[in-house]
Amino acid sequence: MMKPILFSLTLVFTTLACFAQDYYGNNRKQWLQKAEQYKPKLIITEKKPLKVVDIVPDTQSFQKYKAVDVSPIDSLYSMPFRLKKEITIDFGEHLTGYFSFSVRSTGLAADGPLRFKLTFGEVPSEVAVSFDSYKEGLSRAWLQDEVVSVMYVPQTVTLSRRLAFRYVKIELLGSSPYYDFNIHDMKCMAQTSAKNIPEELPQAVDPMIRKIDRVGLNTLKECMQTVYEDGPKRDQRLWIGDLYLEALGNNYSYKQHDLTKRCLYLLAGLSDLNGYLLATVIENPVPRAQDKQFLYEYALLYNVTLKDYLEATGDMETVKDLWPVAKKQLDIVRTNVKANGLMDFEKVKKDWWVFFDWKEDLYKEVPLQGVSIFALKESYKLAQLLGKEKEVADLPALTNKMIKAARKNLYNRKTGLFVGTGDKQISYASQIWMILSGVASKAEGKKALSALTTTQDVCYPGTPYMYHYYIQSLIDCGMNLEAKEALVNYWGGMIAKGADTFWEAYDPTNDFISPYDFYPINSYCHAWSCTPVYFIRKYPAFAGKLSESNYFIYKEIPIKRGRGNPAGNGYPRSERQFYRKYANEYGIDSPPNP
Numbered sequence: 235m236m237k238p239i240l241f242s243l244t245l246v247f248t249t250l251a252c253f254a255q256d257y258y259g260n261n262r263k264q265w266l267q268k269a270e271q272y273k274p275k276l277i278i279t280e281k282k283p284l285k286v287v288d289i290v291p292d293t294q295s296f297q298k299y300k301a302v303d304v305s306p307i308d309s310l311y312s313m314p315f316r317l318k319k320e321i322t323i324d325f326g327e328h329l330t331g332y333f334s335f336s337v338r339s340t341g342l343a344a345d346g347p348l349r350f351k352l353t354f355g356e357v358p359s360e361v362a363v364s365f366d367s368y369k370e371g372l373s374r375a376w377l378q379d380e381v382v383s384v385m386y387v388p389q390t391v392t393l394s395r396r397l398a399f400r401y402v403k404i405e406l407l408g409s410s411p412y413y414d415f416n417i418h419d420m421k422c423m424a425q426t427s428a429k430n431i432p433e434e435l436p437q438a439v440d441p442m443i444r445k446i447d448r449v450g451l452n453t454l455k456e457c458m459q460t461v462y463e464d465g466p467k468r469d470q471r472l473w474i475g476d477l478y479l480e481a482l483g484n485n486y487s488y489k490q491h492d493l494t495k496r497c498l499y500l501l502a503g504l505s506d507l508n509g510y511l512l513a514t515v516i517e518n519p520v521p522r523a524q525d526k527q528f529l530y531e532y533a534l535l536y537n538v539t540l541k542d543y544l545e546a547t548g549d550m551e552t553v554k555d556l557w558p559v560a561k562k563q564l565d566i567v568r569t570n571v572k573a574n575g576l577m578d579f580e581k582v583k584k585d586w587w588v589f590f591d592w593k594e595d596l597y598k599e600v601p602l603q604g605v606s607i608f609a610l611k612e613s614y615k616l617a618q619l620l621g622k623e624k625e626v627a628d629l630p631a632l633t634n635k636m637i638k639a640a641r642k643n644l645y646n647r648k649t650g651l652f653v654g655t656g657d658k659q660i661s662y663a664s665q666i667w668m669i670l671s672g673v674a675s676k677a678e679g680k681k682a683l684s685a686l687t688t689t690q691d692v693c694y695p696g697t698p699y700m701y702h703y704y705i706q707s708l709i710d711c712g713m714n715l716e717a718k719e720a721l722v723n724y725w726g727g728m729i730a731k732g733a734d735t736f737w738e739a740y741d742p743t744n745d746f747i748s749p750y751d752f753y754p755i756n757s758y759c760h761a762w763s764c765t766p767v768y769f770i771r772k773y774p775a776f777a778g779k780l781s782e783s784n785y786f787i788y789k790e791i792p793i794k795r796g797r798g799n800p801a802g803n804g805y806p807r808s809e810r811q812f813y814r815k816y817a818n819e820y821g822i823d824s825p826p827n828p
């Protein structure tokens with residue numbers, strides 16, 4: 235009996251040893267050391283609230299709530315709070331940091347403790363709606379409400395969790411009838427690692443574009459902590475897809491390339507033992523990757539980020555150091571491409587999270603083909619920059635084969651649109667990724683993107699993440715005016731709804747969309763939403779005066795846009811009104827004749 239047991243144990247151990255083999259061996263330690271070395275210092279700034287506000291229901295406002303000014307903050311500090319019971323304060327801007335407040339008796343000795351509930355919101359609705367109906371998908375603890383007991387008075391209380399907010403609601407849950415007290419000296423020790431001051435935009439840039447840029451910079455600044463976080467409220471961590479877009483924004487604004495370097499090293503150091511990257515890394519208490527979080531296109535976008543980093547910095551040493559990681563990610567494509575040059579969509583879906591967008595009904599076969607080709611091309615460019623083409627000599631032929639397969643199987647010449655072999659859904663994502671990958675020629679891309687605006691039942695983007703790629707594809711097809719129009723409509727639309735940082739999910743037609751079925755848990759300062767900064771600062775097409783390009787500012791745009799067209803949706807009938815709002819705001823008085 236003993237022998238077989240021994241035999242199987244030996245087998246288990248050999249197998250384990252086999253599995254435990256680390257693809258990157260000793261490199262890992264040194265990569266993690268580098269990541270630590272480039273950890274940025276946080277800049278801490280003390281911020282005080284500006285005013286007391288009321289959050290009131292309003293059907294016209296974003297998510298049906300708005301903040302109405304009540305009084306300057308000083309009025310609160312002298313006010314006995316016991317009978318007041320509840321108050322909301324406004325810091326006037328989005329902050330990420332540690333909140334504190336003090337309590338003191340108004341005269342009589344404090345004979346008992348106080349109990350408060352504090353709720354923090356990035357947007358007004360978050361401090362107004364109840365969190366009770368949230369059914370955990372993500373942790374309930376992301377929602378920013380805390381109960382605090384203050385055991386003696388006077389006292390200063392600092393909440394131990396880092397918060398991301400503009401509004402704070404304070405409710406009194408328990409107090410003694412024998413004394414009254416004031417709340418005073420509220421503050422937030424706000425933190426960011428963004429220390430450089432981005433260049434001013436040229437004078438000629440239109441005020442609306444300026445405003446979008448400013449909000450984009452703010453979004454990026456708030457997400458720049460000791461890594462590029464996806465959102466300072468949630469998930470407070472590094473994701474490769476977010477990193478890719480944040481690094482693009484950073485290259486054209488703060489230019490703090492060491493933060494990008496740190497993130498690239500961290501991801502490499504914490505990659506799976508099999509050499510594939512895990513999509514997200516959590517820094518505290520010790521850096522670790524989220525187990526089994528294999529997200530297909532994020533792993534590939536690492537390579538693109540590395541290439542962009544090299545182009546932005548010329549830092550050959552780092553990129554050579556990390557080249558083995560990029561090289562390994564290419565196997566993800568190699569091992570999942572079929573003999574006919576199409577990606578094995580069914581197989582990939584089994585092994586990987588294929589994301590592209592928070593959009594449940596999106597059919598992802600075409601984008602999968604597109605992003606794979608895009609990544610191969612960009613990785614080859616990276617190899618060329620490093621003089622390492624020989625190590626990936628199969629890529630040009632493989633790429634061509636995949637492009638041919640896409641053209642043959644995924645392109646409908648009649649409609650000029652790209653659709654899958656399995657499902658005939660027409661989506662923005664499919665056209666976008668066929669353009670970014672170069673499968674579609676410029677003319678074909680233009681045709682496809684234009685066709686989207688007149689086609690029924692189109693699957694349109696659900697987040698600014700996908701919208702980024704939409705703007706990029708418009709630019710790549712030479713549709714600069716449309717790109718500018720789409721950018722102003724979409725990100726300007728968020729500003730029109732009160733955004734001072736850009737959001738994780740945005741659909742102009744639906745203020746309540748949420749990837750998590752509960753809009754208060756959405757992140758309202760989200761990294762992947764910062765990319766107007768990149769577009770505006772990189773492409774001169776965005777820098778002109780809006781009034782000069784009256785093509786889209788004052789022209790009555792024929793309402794050929796239907797539902798499902800994000801470039802116009804939300805504003806199809808009121809476009810003129812929408813721009814009037816801006817015109818008033820920015821003092822551009824009379825619309826030129828269309």
Ligand code: RAM
Pocket residue numbers: 464465468469473474475476589762
């Ligand atoms: C969101 C995260 C992050 C993104 C993933 C896929 O939940 O906040 O931004 O990269 O989804």
